[in-house]
Amino acid sequence: MIPTLRNARKTPSVFFALFTALCITTSSVFAADQKLERPVEELEPSLQQAIASVNVVQLLSRNHYRKIALDQESGEKVFQRYLDRLDPNRSFFLQSDIDQFTPYKEKLDSSLKSGDLKPAFEIFNRYRIRAEQRARYMLALIKQGVEKQNLKKNEELIVDRKEQPWLANKKAQRDLWRKQFKDSVLTLKLNNKTNEEIADQLSRRNTNLLRRLHQSKSEDAFQTYINSFTGIFDPHTQYFSPQTAENFDINMSLSLEGIGAVLSSEDEYTKVVSVVPGGPAEKAGQLKPGDKIISVGQGRKGPLEDVVGMRLDDVVNLIRGKKKTLVRLEIISGSSKSSSTRIYEIVRDKVKLEEQDASSRILEFKQDGKNKRVGVIEIPTFYIDFKAAQSGDPNYKSTTRDVRKLLEKLKKENLDGLVIDLRGNGGGSLQEANELTGLFIDQGPTVLVRDSRGRTERQQDPDPTQVYGGPMAVVVDRLSASASEIFAGAMQDYGRALVIGGQTYGKGTVQSIQPLNHGQLKLTLAKFYRISGQSTQNQGVLPDIAFPSLYDGRDIGENKLPDALPWDTIEPIPYRKYSDMKPYLEPLDKKHRKRTDDDPDFVYLNEMKDYLARYENQEKVSLNEEKRKHEIQTMRSQRLTIENRLRKAKGEPLLNNLDELEEAEQEEASAEAKKKKKEADAFIKEAGMVLVDLIQLEKKQTASR
Known part of the structure; x- marks a missing residue:
């Protein structure tokens, strides 16, 4: 048993990035590479991996808390989990691919027991082919000119395709890719990028994707496949490749420098899972769980490198670095579906115990x-x-x-x-x-x-x-x-x-x-x-x-x-x-609700909760520029109204726009963070009042006995 439970709430893809904290970054600009012009080469499993897969099966069957029989039913579940890991948004595989893989699904249990990794590698290689085709298609669209995109046409893109059917054919596949490309162009345009800047950023992004595919190793296929198997036991059971295991050990020691944030991979994005108490990101007060990192820059003047579609470990290598050096992160806020981005500056440091x-x-x-x-x-x-x-x-x-x-x-x-x-x-x-x-x-x-x-x-x-x-x-x-x-x-x-x-x-x-x-x-x-x-x-x-x-x-x-x-x-x-607290809970809750019904902070929180529920889980986005602008303006206007309602109730000056709020938040995060921490927030004040109510109720109860 491990006595340390720190970072217990990790998602399965977080394991090698527990604290984004570590060494010197690689070059941010890739030169032209002739190798990328050739198709990706097929990956083959090794004998060591075959032996390891059998060992994993045996260890889990003997020692895991949850007992699962490795039969056809569980094998089919592993098959589905594997497809979900490779193509979570159903943007790559065709229905014909899935039909071709179906015979493997029916015998995956016996393949796992015997260490036969060929089915897993065939599926992984097909994924790489489809991903390569998409990257090349995107580069071809860029070459035609981003200004050729018709942003006046009334089209929509389904953002979350997890429950959508697999792509019926290549025509449907290309149509989806075209819409995804159009969405990327529109998002960048609404962030005030010129056509030249959009073309350059999307070229880099898709060239990075191609490079990642060409740099894939058999260990990538093996780790993805085996974790599709370990994941059916529970989300915290994971296989670590030799390199990932080394990174895990380094990160758990907290001995190197970084920003102190827990990251995971979600679709093509690097997502912030949590911010480590006492770390640089937490002290800066800007980065929040749910934020998506889309580019990383070194120092105040270094170019921002697009990291959408980049491997998680490569993103970690860009973020980590030497103590007291500055890293810039361009993020899309997790609390908003707006296309706007923000840039945060964080000075790398150790996560110190005293903090x-x-x-x-x-x-x-x-x-x-x-x-x-x-x-x-x-x-x-x-x-x-x-x-x-x-x-x-x-x-x-x-x-x-x-x-x-x-x-x-x-x-x-x-x-x-x-x-x-x-x-x-x-x-x-x-x-x-x-x-x-x-x-x-x-x-x-x-x-x-x-x-x-x-x-x-x-x-x-x-x-x-x-x-x-x-x-x-x-x-x-x-x-x-x-x-x-x-x-x-x-x-x-x-x-x-x-x-x-x-x-x-x-x-x-x-x-x-x-x-x-x-x-x-x-x-x-x-x-x-x-x-x-x-x-x-x-x-x-x-x-x-x-x-x-x-x-x-x-x-x-x-x-x-x-x-x-x-x-x-x-x-x-x-x-x-x-x-026994039970007799006091109902009267305490009534007092609490009466006190907070008109409390500005609690009213604000309830309004923000409704606001997020309305915009966070949108299934579709418009690909019409004017409609998208209107949606964003409406969303920002509603947020501004909520913020100003709180400010008015507290006697603070009202904001003219959300840019002023973002500037104020950044100033507070950098210069006033420590001072703010010393002030009790609305939750702690109300918790104190609830406790005072309890003390009074207990005193009355004692007096009546």
């Missing part, structure tokens, strides 16, 4: 004419300096040790209650989650771990001392995962704290790395359960008092991942409840 420290402050509230003092402890991650602890350093840093010190200080301030802020905390050390729980209970179990054989092991509070026993709330959101869920779940089960905010991520599994003859296998060995017997997997921790969230309805969370292990329950174990 992830827990911190505290005190908030004051008025209730019944009296001041109530509520302490707030923000915990960005569950950290521990393992090396210092193992070497016997009495001053080694850890979440629990730092929170203990903060609690001792706060208790001297005559606190009425305490709020623990775990928003955005993606996990970390299981040991720290266990020991932190122990600060708020006398003694008892903290979490259960169930292995693939059904054996259950309990983690126990190692210290019988209760450091803080007063009223308490824990604030969580959709990005609170793993160790955060263990702690929040324990506090909820014990009745030690109200859980406030949003449903958590739902990552409740344990992985281990197993070496192979060729690469490594990360597989799920166990599952976490709360002391009440509920799993933290898939469902996460549900709040007692729910706040609105911009993550609602978005593709974030364990339950959004394919083949995620289900939520379930086991037999609970004996534990002592400190109090």
Whole structure:
């Protein structure tokens, strides 16, 4: 079992880019290459890969938490997953290709057992042929002249084709490619690019695609195929090729420099999954989960290199670099379907442990004419300096040790209650989650771990001392995962704290790395359960008092991942409840809703939630320039109205346009970020008020007995 749960919420394609942090970039300009004029060469599997595939099959059948029989049904599922990985938007394969591959689907289970990789490689080679044809078609359209595109014609492009049928024939294929090209031209044009600039950027993009196809190695085919198999067990079980395994080890050590962001590949884009607490991107305050990176530049004056369609590891190599050097990222915001882009400047640096420290402050509230003092402890991650602890350093840093010190200080301030802020905390050390729980209970179990054989092991509070026993709330959101869920779940089960905010991520599994003859296998060995017997997997921790969230309805969370292990329950174990919160939940929720119905920040959040729901999941886009302009103007106008409504309610100057908002956000992110962090936001203030309400209700209940 791996005790460290950091970055637990990774999607399957993230594994070699956990922290985009690492070395010197390659040249950003490709010269003409005669090799690209020739068709791509076929790839062949190696004996080492065949042996590794058999080893993976055997290891998963013996050791994985989920037991899956490798039969025709599971083989057909692997076949579909493989096609989805190669052509997720159904833009390459023809129906005739799929028909030709169908016989492989029926015997893929036996091919996996025997290490026969020929079917997988034949499909991969066909994908490369189709992708090459598309790139060459795009280059031919560029040569004809981007100004030849009829942007007045009323056409639409289906953006998400995952549920669309495979392309019926080459005519349908070319028509789709033509529309996709037209969409690229229109997007760049609406970002004020000239025809020459559009032609140059799209030429580079498609030449990069051709180069990537020519540089493909048999390991690319093997890794994609084997991960289509491992993925049917659960989304966190992955095969790492030798090179990917090396990158994974480097990234987990956090020993090199970068921007501190977790990236994944989605269709042709590089997408931001999360931003690492304490890292350069988080401190800059600009990059957000869901943002798509479309180009990367070195320094303030280096040319922006288009990275659409580029391999994820190549994009990572462009972003990572030496400490204190600047990288520029051109992004399309994940919170908008607008064609507009923004450029962020981030100075590379190490993700430092001290930047992830827990911190505290005190908030004051008025209730019944009296001041109530509520302490707030923000915990960005569950950290521990393992090396210092193992070497016997009495001053080694850890979440629990730092929170203990903060609690001792706060208790001297005559606190009425305490709020623990775990928003955005993606996990970390299981040991720290266990020991932190122990600060708020006398003694008892903290979490259960169930292995693939059904054996259950309990983690126990190692210290019988209760450091803080007063009223308490824990604030969580959709990005609170793993160790955060263990702690929040324990506090909820014990009745030690109200859980406030949003449903958590739902990552409740344990992985281990197993070496192979060729690469490594990360597989799920166990599952976490709360002391009440509920799993933290898939469902996460549900709040007692729910706040609105911009993550609602978005593709974030364990339950959004394919083949995620289900939520379930086991037999609970004996534990002592400190109090029963249930009688107070309804009156607390009523008070909360009455207080926030007209609160500017909560009104704004609900309006932004509706705004995102309206525009984020559009199935089609217009290819008519005037219509697209109108759509963007309408969208930006609605956003401006929402922003100005908040500003008016707060007595702030109104904006004339969204450009002013973007400029203001960049200034705040760079110059005022640290100052802003010290100020309590609307969520924490409201969480404090809910806690004060709870204290009052409990006091009345006690007085009436």
